[in-house]
Amino acid sequence: MNIHAPAPVGDAPVSKPRPSRAEAEAAMRTLLLWAGDDPDREGLVDTPARVVRAYEEFFSGYETDPVEMLARTFEETDGYDEMVLLRDIRLESHCEHHVVPIIGRVHVAYLPHKRVVGISKLARVVETYAKRLQIQEKLTAQIANTINEVLQPKGVAVVIEAAHQCMTTRGIHKPGVSMVTSRMLGAFRDDATTRREFLTMISMGGTTARAASEA
């Protein structure tokens, strides 16, 4: 990753000048001191560099434009117009309030209108937005809105079920709690049968559908 990359694309926040790698590492060293440890001891001496490299991976989503990524679609679908569903996409994101992990799964469905897209692209859209600082509600809406704008399908549904480590390891300490968010557009919003079909397909023995229909 080029740390002096051009301004983020898509609906990523407007970029400010990025610090150098050395500045980022120095900031991490300050946080280690703040935690009460000695950044010069053997076990910590390489930690600032490691954390900065980890940040490059955690936040690589600012480098990609999900709209551009989805733009290559296939129109020869032989009239396929049933639901396309990608279930249980692993979610790894970070909350924008505490910069701690949000871990969960994402279900994405759409009803094609002439155009379909490679399924790996749907997973990549999820990943691109996940690898930014997020709140779950915004992440859910961004995934659904992007698919809706680019593919212009008859409908889009996104359900995210995730645990927030800022809730489980700090603050109110509530392990085992997961948050469910959903965004339904087009037929998934307007047609109860389509929505039910989607929720049934993603539940398959889980509790996601019930939770989502109450969300």
Ligand SMILES: [Zn+2]
């Ligand atoms: Zn948080």
